[in-house]
Amino acid sequence: MIQIAKTEPTKRFFLDMLVRDISLEDAVLDLVDNAIDAYFRSYDIDVKDFVLRASPQKSRRKAKIDIAFSDKEFSVTDNCGGIKFDDAKEVVFRFGRVARDVPSVLSVYGIGLKRALFKIGNDIRVESQTKDDGFLLAFKAREWMDNDDWGIPIEETAGAGTLAKSGTKITIRQIHPEVQTRIRDGRVASKLTADIATTYAMFLDAFVELTINGTAVEPSELPIGSSKFITPASEEFSIDGVDVKVLCGVAERSEDEEWVTERAGWYVLCNGRVVVYADKTEMTEWGTGLLPRYASKYRGFFGVAFFFSKNPEALPWTTTKRGLNHESPAYQGALLRMVTLARPVIRYLNDMYSMDEVAEAEEQREIAQTVEKGSIRLVLQQPASGFVVAEARKAAAPSKVSVQFMAMRQDIDRARRCLGRRWSASRIGKHALAYFLEKECP
Amino acid sequence: MKGGSKSTSLGRVPYDLRMAKQVERRMMADAFQLLRHGFPISEYCYFGFGSNYFVDFILFHKFLGLRDMVSVEHSEANESRVTFNQPFDFVDIKIGSVSKFLPDLDPDKQYIVWLDYDCRVSSSVLADIITCCGRLGGGSIFVVTVDVALKDSEAAVELHDAMRRELSPYFEPSWKPREFTPTKFSRTNVSILEKAITAGLSARRAVSYHNLFNFRYADGHEMITVGGMIGGPREQQSLASCPLHHAPYLRRSLSEAEYVIQVPLLTRKERLFLEKQMPEAKRSGIRATGVPRDEVLAYCEVYRFLPSYAELLL
Numbered sequence: 001m002i003q004i005a006k007t008e009p010t011k012r013f014f015l016d017m018l019v020r021d022i023s024l025e026d027a028v029l030d031l032v033d034n035a036i037d038a039y040f041r042s043y044d045i046d047v048k049d050f051v052l053r054a055s056p057q058k059s060r061r062k063a064k065i066d067i068a069f070s071d072k073e074f075s076v077t078d079n080c081g082g083i084k085f086d087d088a089k090e091v092v093f094r095f096g097r098v099a100r101d102v103p104s105v106l107s108v109y110g111i112g113l114k115r116a117l118f119k120i121g122n123d124i125r126v127e128s129q130t131k132d133d134g135f136l137l138a139f140k141a142r143e144w145m146d147n148d149d150w151g152i153p154i155e156e157t158a159g160a161g162t163l164a165k166s167g168t169k170i171t172i173r174q175i176h177p178e179v180q181t182r183i184r185d186g187r188v189a190s191k192l193t194a195d196i197a198t199t200y201a202m203f204l205d206a207f208v209e210l211t212i213n214g215t216a217v218e219p220s221e222l223p224i225g226s227s228k229f230i231t232p233a234s235e236e237f238s239i240d241g242v243d244v245k246v247l248c249g250v251a252e253r254s255e256d257e258e259w260v261t262e263r264a265g266w267y268v269l270c271n272g273r274v275v276v277y278a279d280k281t282e283m284t285e286w287g288t289g290l291l292p293r294y295a296s297k298y299r300g301f302f303g304v305a306f307f308f309s310k311n312p313e314a315l316p317w318t319t320t321k322r323g324l325n326h327e328s329p330a331y332q333g334a335l336l337r338m339v340t341l342a343r344p345v346i347r348y349l350n351d352m353y354s355m356d357e358v359a360e361a362e363e364q365r366e367i368a369q370t371v372e373k374g375s376i377r378l379v380l381q382q383p384a385s386g387f388v389v390a391e392a393r394k395a396a397a398p399s400k401v402s403v404q405f406m407a408m409r410q411d412i413d414r415a416r417r418c419l420g421r422r423w424s425a426s427r428i429g430k431h432a433l434a435y436f437l438e439k440e441c442p
Numbered sequence: 443m444k445g446g447s448k449s450t451s452l453g454r455v456p457y458d459l460r461m462a463k464q465v466e467r468r469m470m471a472d473a474f475q476l477l478r479h480g481f482p483i484s485e486y487c488y489f490g491f492g493s494n495y496f497v498d499f500i501l502f503h504k505f506l507g508l509r510d511m512v513s514v515e516h517s518e519a520n521e522s523r524v525t526f527n528q529p530f531d532f533v534d535i536k537i538g539s540v541s542k543f544l545p546d547l548d549p550d551k552q553y554i555v556w557l558d559y560d561c562r563v564s565s566s567v568l569a570d571i572i573t574c575c576g577r578l579g580g581g582s583i584f585v586v587t588v589d590v591a592l593k594d595s596e597a598a599v600e601l602h603d604a605m606r607r608e609l610s611p612y613f614e615p616s617w618k619p620r621e622f623t624p625t626k627f628s629r630t631n632v633s634i635l636e637k638a639i640t641a642g643l644s645a646r647r648a649v650s651y652h653n654l655f656n657f658r659y660a661d662g663h664e665m666i667t668v669g670g671m672i673g674g675p676r677e678q679q680s681l682a683s684c685p686l687h688h689a690p691y692l693r694r695s696l697s698e699a700e701y702v703i704q705v706p707l708l709t710r711k712e713r714l715f716l717e718k719q720m721p722e723a724k725r726s727g728i729r730a731t732g733v734p735r736d737e738v739l740a741y742c743e744v745y746r747f748l749p750s751y752a753e754l755l756l
Contacts, residue, residue, distance in 0.1 A: 233545055240647070289565045289611050290572060332645035336576030343541040343569065386545045 011145045014095060018111065019119040022320050024182055025195050027119040028076075029321070030112035031170060032065060032196065032210070033273070035078035036203060039063040040105045042081020042130070042163060047105045048243055048308035051202050051272040052380050061164060065210045067192070071180040072173065074120050079167040082130040085156045088137065093152060097313070105271045108312040109319045117141070122174035129160040129167065140174070193217050202272045202376075222274075223263045224302050225252040226374030229367045233341040233387035234379070242315065242330035243308040247380070248341040249387060250348075251302035252373040259300040259368075266338070267304040268324060270315040276324055283324055290339045291346060297353040300368065303342055304376070305334055344387040364389070403429070459751065461705040462659035466667060467498055468747035469691045469703075470585070471505045473654060474554070476689055477671075480680030481552070481581055484508055489547065490556040491515070491540070496529045498556065503530060508554075514540045540570055549579045556585040556669070563588045563631055565608055568638045575642025578672050580649055581680075585669030586635055590628040590658075598622040612637045628658050628666050628700070635668045636696050648674040652681055656693040659703035668696065690743070705744060706737035713750070716741055 019027075040047055043060070065078045083092055087102045097110040107113070117124045118141055125138040134157040144152060160166040175183070182188055193212055197220035200208060204219035211217065224232065224247070232249025254260050266284035268276040280286050280294035284303075287293035307315050307330060316324050316331035324331055352364035367389060407425065415428045423431075474483050484507035492499050492513030502508045511533045515524045521537050528535055536543050540557065547553060555578065557570055571586055578584055592601070598619040605622065606613045612634060621630040639651050653670035671681060686692055691701045708716070712730050716738065719728050728738055741748075 235545070237549075289609065290569050329645070329647075336573055336642065336645060339569070340545050340573040340577060343573065344539075344545065347539050347541060387542070 009095070011150070014114065015118050015141060015145050018115050022115060022119060024119065024179055024188065025192050026320050026322055027116035028067065028192060029195065029199055030116040031076045032067075032200070033106035033321070034113050035065045035076065035080045035168065036063065036200070036208065037080075037104045037106050038078070038083060038168060039080035039208075041103055042166065047271045050206070051269075051306065051308070052245060060207060063208045065208065066214075067210070067212045069183060069188070069213065071175055071183045074172040074175060075170060077167065077169045079164070081163055082128040082134060082160065082166040082168055084130050085133040085135045085154075088126075088128065088135045089154055093137070093154075103310075104312060106273055106312065106321075108315070108317065108321075111319055112321075117170070117172060119176075120179055121172040121176055123172065125171045125173075127157070127169050129157065129165070131161065131163050131166055132159040133157070134159055189213060194220070198277055199274045201274060202269065205377075222267055222302075222304055222376045223252045224304070224374040224376050224379055225250040225300070225371040226379075227367065227370040227372065229370055229390040231382075231385050231388040232379055233344065234382065234384050235337060235341060236384060237334075237337065239330045239333035240314065241309060241311065244330065244334045244337070245306040245308075245380070246303070246334065246338050246341055247305075247376075248303040248338070248345055249379075250300045250345065250368070250371055253371055257369070261296060261299045264299040264301050265294070265303070267302075268316070269304065269306045270317045270321070271308055271312060272306070273321065275317045275321055283326065285335060285339050290336075291342060298346065298349050300349050300352075300371075301342070301345055303338060303345070305338055307331075307334070341387065348387070348389055403433070405429075460661040461749065462661045462703045463665075464497070464749045465703050465705060465744050465747040466657050466659060467501055468749075469657075469689075470556075470655065470669075471501050472747065473686070473689055473692060474502070474506050474583075476684050476686055477583075477681075478506075479684040481677075481684075483554075486510070486552045486554050486583075487512065488554045488556075489514070490554075491558050492524070492527075492529075492533065492535070494520070494523055494527045496527060496533070498558070499533055500529050502554070512536060512543070512546075514538070514543055516540070541566065541573070544570065544573050544577065547574070547577050549577055551579060551582075553578055553582045554585070555582065556587070558585075558587045559589070560587075560663075560665075561589055563605075563609070563634055568609060568612055568634070571635065571638040572642040575639050575651070575672065576645065577642075580673045581677050582672050583654070583669065584639070584651075584672055585655060585667060587665055587667040588631060588635070589663060590631045590666050591660075591664040592624050592627055601627075609634060612641065628664065631666055632656060632668055632696060632700065635666075639668075639670075643672065649677075650674070652678065653694055653696050654686075654692050656696055656698070656700040657691070657703055658700045659705075666700065703744065704740040705748065706733075706740045708733065708737070708741060710750070710752075713741070713745070717745060720745065 039045070063078065063080050065076065065080070068075050091098055091102050093114065094110060095114060122141045124141060125136070127136045128134055135154050136157055137152060137154045139152045189212055193215075196210060196212070196217050197204065200210070201219040201221050204210060204217060205221065209216065227250070230250055232247055234245070234247045236243070236245045238244065251259055251264055263278050265278040265280040266276065267274060267278065268284075276283070282288050285291045292298070309315050314330060316328035318325050348364065352361050352368060354361050412425050412428060416423055419428065419431065477483055486508060487510040488499065488502050488508050489512045490498055493515070496513065499511055499513060503511070509532050511530070513524070513533055514536045515521065516539060518537055524535055547555070555574055557567070557574070559567055561567070567588060574584055601622040602617065602619040614633065617630065620626060643649060643651055649672050651670055651672055653668070655667055655669040657667040659665060671677060673681070693701055712733055716728060716730050720742065728742065730738060
């Protein structure tokens, strides 16, 4: 006899389990995503166009997002246009996506906002106003859990009247003790600042102003290097409705004119949001045979892949947006293109640190010395190209090769008896070559 | 380019005199001729390693009319020599590692790409294959040649370990040292090349790989060549319309045994005598005084593709 096994989710699964997969910082980033999403929606902005082609448009109102927190209260306030009452009532607070959906850019799986709220605290209040209407939703997570009903009371409120005044405010009180501990530890603000600076690098420079406890966050721009001798490789293509743009070249050098391992590697962005930062793992094919295992000689490597889609589910991010879904068809398809563009760069870096052909290595190093901080937005405007390192310098001077070898001390001493006591070993070596060339190579 | 070898050609057989290699080139040209029934082969771009001789370039231009050609030369030291030997004005010579130029392959164009290495399969060879196959547009032909000769001193156990380290993800975990013994090594190499081709195509939806070539031959050194067409249903249909059954040297599947190019050494007189009886006479009926039977049969297979060399007193 067939009976039915129960599969309904429990509220506890959402409240206590799912939150373990995400860090406090990433939960806050989910709230920021929510605000940026509202901004794209309300101002009808095409994200691909904006990230790839736009120079910041001065006429457009900037999104303003303020994050404030203490161990008593956590809040995110934005002027991003708000969420419509009907969307909030029917879609936004559902767990998982539903057939009727609100167009979005950064919200993917219908889990981020709720998980973030539950992660941070118990007393949750979301108020939002669009131009035309608004809502207030306030509840206590624990009470909701103990209740059999899945719904949360929501109150329709008046609209803000203008788009400029519309926005959302999320306030969380009764912060969970473990989150309080993190906040009291005093490092959350700086970690959050760093995470936001990298994650929203392509947004913060152009149209998002974000503050954390009143301090503005500056973008940590993608570290592409620029040199008049080097042209980065770039390519644009589409896979199953996902538009991809790949750029690959050398990284910018730090203030003491060195490439740094921390910033080297692949960057992957989904709809403009950085998902993977300076990756040097198998996820981006390092050490799989297609690219070599990462070694410090590759610290000049910089590659970035932008993925765009109007259907964010087609993008290769995981639910925490901190990792890549390796099985995503779009990512699988792009990966080989990324590798193809990367290999000439790897070859260039290999040559630079090559052991046997020192002349070439020196020339490459000279070119490396010309690398300065580049602008990703400028590079994005350039047409598709392969990776080119100018060969202009080659013709300039006869190239030199360094010759080194070990000799027996007694042989050098013998040569000194003939040539002079003060002759250095290196001078004797040079002399020997000159002598050979004169006598044997007319 | 000719692999990564830095040694000079002194003491080697000149490229254009390698009999089996030349038979291979001409069989490929013959196959491309047959493919013309379904594909605009003469409009294709040929991407290969011309080295100093450009034999394949000359053949494909003169036989098939290709006039869009790219030759990659690995060695910068050889640049002036290669440029001097450039056979036609339209051959675009690129100096540097082939990986540097693979991003230039235009996915919207049709190519014949022949990565004709003279080295063994290595991780960079596999990376070239994979990135090539990830990129070539439908109707393009991809061919790769590698050296499968074993050195006398090489023990199968060590070779097995070395190749596992070198090729790791493309190395079949079930392979034992016996797959690296002289009788099995070339077959193992075919599997490795096949894995790389499959890996390159794995993320592509609309296209698959249709094998055409699987040659093994030796002009002193044992080499294998694997190649075929990358294409979707439309190309598959066009492929079916080509009279490929006329070409017994083709291998439509890599699970079949390879085609071994054997070049019998016959005198001019013997060759003329045998050729006069071809192709109508049944093979079994062909005779030439004193020539062993297996050499006669081998000759029947390759005579259409075998070059004739003679000394010219210039």
